[in-house]
Amino acid sequence: MLRKGFSHASLNICHLTVDLFRFLRGFLQSKSALAAENLFLRKQLSLYQERQVRPHRATDATRLAMVLMAKLFDWKEALITVRPETFIGWHRKGFRLFWRWKSKRIGRPRIPEDLRGLILAMARDNPSWGQARITNELLVKLGIQVSPRTIQKYLLTDPNGSRLRPDPSHRWMTxxxxxxxxxxxxxxxxxxxxxxxxxxxxxxxxxxxxxxxxxxxxxxxxxxxxxxxxxxxxxxxxxxxxxxxxxxxxxxxxxxxxxxxxxxxxxxxxxxxxxxxxxxxxxxxxxxxxxxxxxxxxxxxxxxxxxxxxxxxxxxxxxHSSLGPGLPEPGHNTPVPIQKHRYQLQKGYRLKSKAILGGLHHEYWLEKIAA
Structure with a gap:
């Protein structure tokens, strides 16, 4: 998956590079040559329109190149392959990506997501702990250095954005x-x-x-x-x-x-x-x-x-699984040590059983074989 994403990004960069060289080459051509080339390309596009050939889905590199070049001329007369509202949507998406890049957070970077989850888990599992206790727990036992102020920031809200509160059922079960x-x-x-x-x-x-x-x-x-x-x-x-x-x-x-x-x-x-x-x-x-x-x-x-x-x-x-598993009143059914060979009965013993409630259940135990 990573290799596929890397090759896709490399292909987009190659397409943008080729478009850039073509754009720079246009400065070396005369106006008459550019006009002739433009007309020649339009004639070829008209053939596709007459045959009603559906164009392939535009790549990200193609969309970016078209949006950038559209700023240099009146693109509305030259737009053929896509609808105007689609092209405007590409422009808006590019604008959002630009401002997302320009509006990057300043200051300290956010701590990793797994560490944020660990802090929230510690706060939920230990309702009486504050940011100082969690800071010391992380530093002394796990070797992770996080300031109390940073921990306090993540304790205010959970990943869903709501205020983090102790779970009442947790306190009751404790x-x-x-x-x-x-x-x-x-x-x-x-x-x-x-x-x-x-x-x-x-x-x-x-x-x-x-x-x-x-x-x-x-x-x-x-x-x-x-x-x-x-x-x-x-x-x-x-x-x-x-x-x-x-x-x-x-x-x-x-x-x-x-x-x-x-x-x-x-x-x-x-x-x-x-x-x-x-x-x-x-x-x-x-x-x-x-x-x-x-x-x-x-x-x-x-x-x-x-x-x-x-x-x-x-x-x-x-x-009872909640007892280990174990029995509330072991009596004669004391737990038998796990054998070295896990699929074999203990040597010197034989299996005994009895029916309970007419055979609805059965109880099993080992009885020592008389010498």
């Missing part, structure tokens, strides 16, 4: 990651039985380990029933500090006060912001995709029994 081990999240999901009875499944999860702490099923959820689920899920031995839930009316003020009495602070998500409770939303999606989408509950008891089996599988037998 808070969640810092307190994940002591944070719970909860939500409801709805399912329908074979007899068209609507059932509500309430789930509570631990964000740090992704463990499904508690679930229960009811056909008539209310604040008192929901508060009882928190009492069953949160024991005195556990040091949970925060609970995230949405603004559903079932989470009444009395419920929040009851949770607060357990030593847990309630964090309500903003209106219409399911992403603020994204971990629990992801859990509910997993329940649907991996369990409820493949069966129709017969009754409340059947649904509760099914979800109890899936809960054990989810916590103890299902690897």
């Amino acid at each position: 808070f969640v990651r810092n307190h994940a081990q002591a944070m719970l999240a909860c939500d409801f999901l709805v399912t329908v039985t074979a007899r068209f009875q609507v059932l509500y499944v309430f789930v509570i999860m631990e964000i740090g380990t992704r463990r499904l702490v508690h679930f229960n099923v009811t056909s008539h959820p209310n604040a008192a029933w929901t508060l009882q689920q928190f009492r069953e899920a949160i024991s005195d031995a556990q040091s949970y500090r925060f609970l995230v839930h949405d603004r559903d009316s079932i989470y009444s003020q009395e419920l929040d006060l009851g949770v607060k009495a357990m030593g847990v602070k309630v964090l309500k998500t903003p209106f219409r912001s399911p992403q603020a409770n994204s971990y629990c939303e992801r859990l509910i999606g997993s329940v649907r995709r991996e369990c409820l989408d493949f069966l129709i509950p017969i009754s409340e008891g059947h649904l509760r029994k099914t979800l109890n089996v899936w809960k054990t599988h989810y916590n103890q037998g299902r690897p």
